[in-house]
Each structure stands twice: as structure tokens, then as C-alpha cells.
Amino acid sequence: MEQQAVLDRGADGTVLDYEAIVIGAGVAGIYQIKRLTDLGMKATVLEAGGDLGGTWYWNRYPGARFDSESYTYGYSWSKELLEEWHWKERFSSQPENYRYLSYVADKFDLRKHMQFNATVRSAHFDDAGSWWTVTLEDGRVFTTRILITGLGLLSAATPPRYPGVDSFKGQSWHTYYWPHEPVELAGKRVAVVGTGATGIQVIADIADKVGTLTVFQRRPNWSAPLHNGPITEEEMADIRSRYDEIFARCAETPGGFEHRPDKRGFYNFTPEERRAFWDELYEQPGFGIWMANFREIFMDEEANAEISAYIADRIRQRVKDPVLAEKLIPKDHGFGVQRVPLETHYFEVYNRDNVRLVDLSETPIECITEHGIRTTGEDFEFDIIVYATGFDAMTGAFDRIDFQGSGGLKLRDKWKDGPVTFLGMQVHGFPNLIMLAGPQSGSASANFPRGIESGVDWTTQLIEHVRAGGHTRFEATEAAEQAWSEHVKDMYSMVLMRNAKSWFTGYNSNVDGHEQGTIRYFVYNGGGPRYVRRLNEVTDRGYDGIEFG
Numbered sequence: 190m191e192q193q194a195v196l197d198r199g200a201d202g203t204v205l206d207y208e209a210i211v212i213g214a215g216v217a218g219i220y221q222i223k224r225l226t227d228l229g230m231k232a233t234v235l236e237a238g239g240d241l242g243g244t245w246y247w248n249r250y251p252g253a254r255f256d257s258e259s260y261t262y263g264y265s266w267s268k269e270l271l272e273e274w275h276w277k278e279r280f281s282s283q284p285e286n287y288r289y290l291s292y293v294a295d296k297f298d299l300r301k302h303m304q305f306n307a308t309v310r311s312a313h314f315d316d317a318g319s320w321w322t323v324t325l326e327d328g329r330v331f332t333t334r335i336l337i338t339g340l341g342l343l344s345a346a347t348p349p350r351y352p353g354v355d356s357f358k359g360q361s362w363h364t365y366y367w368p369h370e371p372v373e374l375a376g377k378r379v380a381v382v383g384t385g386a387t388g389i390q391v392i393a394d395i396a397d398k399v400g401t402l403t404v405f406q407r408r409p410n411w412s413a414p415l416h417n418g419p420i421t422e423e424e425m426a427d428i429r430s431r432y433d434e435i436f437a438r439c440a441e442t443p444g445g446f447e448h449r450p451d452k453r454g455f456y457n458f459t460p461e462e463r464r465a466f467w468d469e470l471y472e473q474p475g476f477g478i479w480m481a482n483f484r485e486i487f488m489d490e491e492a493n494a495e496i497s498a499y500i501a502d503r504i505r506q507r508v509k510d511p512v513l514a515e516k517l518i519p520k521d522h523g524f525g526v527q528r529v530p531l532e533t534h535y536f537e538v539y540n541r542d543n544v545r546l547v548d549l550s551e552t553p554i555e556c557i558t559e560h561g562i563r564t565t566g567e568d569f570e571f572d573i574i575v576y577a578t579g580f581d582a583m584t585g586a587f588d589r590i591d592f593q594g595s596g597g598l599k600l601r602d603k604w605k606d607g608p609v610t611f612l613g614m615q616v617h618g619f620p621n622l623i624m625l626a627g628p629q630s631g632s633a634s635a636n637f638p639r640g641i642e643s644g645v646d647w648t649t650q651l652i653e654h655v656r657a658g659g660h661t662r663f664e665a666t667e668a669a670e671q672a673w674s675e676h677v678k679d680m681y682s683m684v685l686m687r688n689a690k691s692w693f694t695g696y697n698s699n700v701d702g703h704e705q706g707t708i709r710y711f712v713y714n715g716g717g718p719r720y721v722r723r724l725n726e727v728t729d730r731g732y733d734g735i736e737f738g
């Protein structure tokens with residue numbers, strides 16, 4: 190086919206290995222390779238893991254599960270798939286999610302387009318031929334016209350940098366690398382360091398399975414009940430009959446969930462009425478208490494202080510020891526300004542005799558020893574240490590690959606102080622590179638698959654445009670990139686989240702340059718609908734902001 194020849198041949202006639210390479214076989218990569226191969230393109234996925242699944246391949250820690258309603262997380266693009274799949278739980282767990290993604294890949298015969306244990310070391314753009322050379326850790330080299338990243342937002346795990354981490358003689362790992370083999374927990378002395386969404390899930394899940402559990406908490410997190418439950422055959426039949434409606438609603442909400450922000454106005458209600466409303470939300474499954482709350486709680490200090498006081502009271506009701514309860518209540522940030530973890534009996538865990546909380550704000554960790562953890566107050570001995578210490582979010586996975594664009598420009602250098610992008614999809618200076626759920630994209634701040642599908646659909650359309658136009662090179666202009674990055678920055682000024690020390694703002698004490706909490710504009714806070722409108726506008730205006738050559 191004449192059009193294809195444009196993409197799999199360099200400007201100098203060199204035959205390229207692929208028209209498109211996708212890095213990462215997670216939720217984004219799986220859908221993207223489906224769309225590319227449907228177009229008949231010569232494309233492959235390079236995946237570092239031993240199988241597909243991304244987040245759901247790696248994060249095998251006990252308690253790992255969705256906090257999106259399962260039926261809003263699944264792919265929406267195949268009616269047949271929607272008819273066939275039965276989500277067994279409202280918030281499905283990691284093994285089932287991994288099974289789901291494998292099922293999708295097998296159903297559409299996508300594995301043949303994927304290469305596993307294929308860790309990308311570098312990707313260099315060739316200016317003369319307008320293609321990318323992709324080199325793997327094992328030395329293999331591939332050429333491709335178009336390079337698409339589906340690296341994941343939270344795929345560069347960051348263990349702590351305490352002295353002695355490697356000297357521990359027991360078992361120890363970051364939650365992202367929880368072993369694939371069963372781990373014997375019964376009777377073991379287990380430590381968990383970190384109380385983010387991951388720590389909260391793992392702590393709640395293992396507390397009654399271990400001998401003793403010691404939680405090392407640097408800062409407590411606001412967190413609210415998940416209210417998981419089974420989905421019966423009848424409920425699933427009802428969900429199937431409403432899928433169009435469900436996905437349409439997700440497309441209308443800022444977070445891509447069914448939960449819709451309440452626009453009735455915080456100040457139009459009395460404090461008693463607000464509490465009654467929150468009582469209802471607190472008892473509802475999922476992110477209602479965060480996403481279906483008054484919009485003012487995200488922007489207005491007073492409104493935020495009131496919801497925070499409400500959630501604090503809930504914690505006090507659930508933790509028997511009042512001193513301990515106070516330690517579990519965040520004092521440095523308000524409810525909802527960091528990503529809210531959802532939990533199942535998390536706070537009740539601290540009423541158990543075998544669980545102890547170590548408050549690192551009082552007694553910081555000094556080092557990891559051969560036998561356990563030394564704080565300024567005490568020496569602890571453990572059999573297992575679990576680091577639930579988070580990720581070098583958004584840009585970390587990019588930094589780990591040596592991306593070099595036009596003229597040898599390094600992405601790492603360009604993004605030294607934070608990412609700048611056009612729509613979170615393209616970067617000026619990096620032609621023929623498209624990012625799925627990249628930093629600053631609207632796909633990256635919500636119910637991920639909903640945003641990912643928009644990103645993949647847009648990418649596929651762009652590639653069709655490139656092919657149809659016989660182009661060999663496309664690149665975001667500097668002006669378009671600047672305008673988008675400024676817009677992303679502006680959106681931060683509206684939300685209290687800008688002040689929080691979390692991965693949303695690029696904070697991570699375990700990564701050089703990220704410790705100080707200098708703000709990085711990682712996520713697009715304008716919401717899914719506005720983002721998709723912007724994507725469509727760009728397409729409708731003939732890819733305004735992208736130069737083709």
C-alpha cells in the first residue's frame with residue numbers, strides 16, 4: 190500500500206522495522222495496539238514486564254484493587270466485550286483486573302503484537318530520516334517512524350533512600366514489586382513504611398493475616414470507606430443494559446466517574462444540612478465523598494476546613510484510642526487536596542492488639558538495619574519490610590529512558606524543572622512522538638481508562654491524518670506547547686491541591702530534585718470534558734498546533 194510505504198521507509202529510503210512502536214502493554218498500550226493493527230499498520234508493543242497488564246501486572250500486593258467502579262474502568266470500545274465480561278466486585282481486585290486485560294488481549298489476538306521482557310533503554314530521533322531508533326536493555330535495536338508511549342503514570346517505583354536499605358537480612362520489597370509467588374505472612378513480624386493509597390490498602394488487608402504489623406507513618410492521609418461488594422448476575426445484567434448511559438455520564442464528569450460534583454453551592458446550606466449530606470456520601474461506595482461533594486471543598490479554604498473537620502470526626506469515631514486517632518488525622522493538608530485513598534476497615538486496624546503505629550514525625554527513621562528498622566526512638570526487628578513509598582510520578586518513567594529528540598535534545602533536560610507539553614500528547618523538539626496519558630494530559634488525572642480511550646482515539650486519528658497526508662514528520666510547535674503548559678499551570682491556581690505535598694505536584698522525598706516540594710505541573714485540572722473538547726478542537730482545525738512535514 191502506497192500510504193504505508195511512507196511510514197515504514199525513512200526519507201532516505203531506509204526500510205524501518207515498524208511504522209509504530211508502543212512502549213508499554215498496560216491499559217493504554219493494549220487499546221492502542223488494537224487500533225493500530227486494525228488500521229493494518231506494522232506495529233509492536235515493547236513491554237518491560239513478563240506479561241501485559243501494566244499497573245495490574247506489577248502491583249500484586251495484598252489489597253490492591255480498583256477504587257473506580259469496575260464497570261466504569263473497563264474498556265468501552267467493544268460491545269461484545271461489554272456483553273461477555275462479568276465484573277464480580279464493585280471494586281475489582283488485582284488478580285481479576287489482570288485476568289480481564291489478558292482476556293481482552295486474547296480475545297482480540299493482540300499478544301502476537303507484543304514483546305515482553307523488552308525494557309527500553311533509549312529512544313533517539315534521527316533528523317535526516319525522521320524516524321526513531323529504540324534500543325532495549327538487552328541490546329536489541331528497532332527503528333520506527335512513530336513512537337508512542339504508554340509508560341504509566343505511576344510505574345517508576347521509589348523505595349526510600351535510608352542508609353542500610355540493602356543490608357536487611359529478611360524479606361523486603363517495594364509494593365510495586367510484591368513477589369509473584371505467594372508470600373507467607375502468618376506469624377511474621379511485618380513492617381509497612383508509607384500510608385498513601387497503596388499503604389492503606391496493604392495495611393488493611395494484611396493486619397489480620399500477620400503475626401505483628403508495625404506501620405511507619407510519616408504523614409497521615411485523609412481516607413474514606415470504599416464500601417466494596419459483589420456484583421450479582423442480575424446486577425451485571427442491569428449494568429450491561431445501561432453501559433451506554435454509564436459511559437455517557439462518565440464522559441460528562443470532570444473525573445470520568447459516575448460521581449458528579451454537586452453544584453448546588455456549599456454556602457446555600459446550613460452546617461447541619463451539609464453534615465447530613467456528607468453522612469450520605471460517606472456511606473456510599475467509591476469516590477462520592479470526594480467527587481460528588483460540593484465543588485467549593487476543592488477551592489475554598491473555609492469549605493475545605495469544614496469537610497476536613499467532618500472526616501476527622503469520622504476517624505475519631507472509628508479509632509478507639511483518642512491519642513492514636515489524632516495521629517491518624519492529617520494536620521498539614523485538608524481533605525481532598527491530595528488523592529484520597531479509599532479503604533476497607535483501615536482505621537479499625539489500629540484497634541487490633543497486633544498492630545502498632547510509629548509516628549515518624551516524632552521519631553524519624555535513622556536507618557534500616559540487618560534485622561529491621563531503627564528510628565530515633567527505638568530499634569525494631571522484622572521478618573518482612575514492605576515499602577509503600579510511592580512513585581516518581583508522571584515523568585519518572587520518561588526519565589528512566591534516554592529520550593533524545595531533534596538535534597539530540599534530551600527530554601530529561603527539557604523537563605528538568607517539570608514537564609512542558611502540547612495537550613500532554615506531544616513535546617516540541619520530539620517529532621513523531623505521542624504520549625498516552627502523558628503528563629499534563631486530561632487522561633492522567635482521573636478514572637484513567639476513560640481518559641486513556643480519548644487519548645488513544647485522538648492518537649489514532651492523528652496517525653490516519655499523517656498517513657493520508659503522506660507526511661513523514663509531525664511535531665507540536667513551541668507556541669502551542671507554551672500555551673498549553675501555561676493553561677495547565679493556570680488551572681492549578683484555582684485548586685487548593687496546588688499547596689499539597691503529593692505526586693500531583695511532583696513531590697517525592699526519594700527522588701533528587703523532587704524533595705523540596707517545588708511545584709511541577711503534572712496533571713490537567715480542567716476536567717475530562719473540557720480536555721476532550723480541546724482535543725476535538727485541535728482535530729477540527731486541521732491539527733492546529735502541530736506542524737507536518
Ligand code: NAP
Pocket residue numbers: 253254255256257343348349350382383384385386387388390405406407408528549577578579580692698699
Ligand atoms: P503515595 O501516595 O506517594 O504515598 C507514599 C507514602 O509513603 C506516603 O505516605 C509517604 O509519606 C510515604 N513515604 C514516602 N517516602 C518515605 C520515606 N522515605 N519514609 C517514610 N515514608 C515515606 O504513593 P502510593 O500510596 O503508592 O499511591 C500513589 C498513587 O497510586 C495514588 O495516589 C493513586 O493515584 C495510585 N493508587 C491507586 C490505587 C487504586 O486505584 N486503587 C491504589 C494504590 C495507589 P508522605 O505523605 O510524608 O510523603
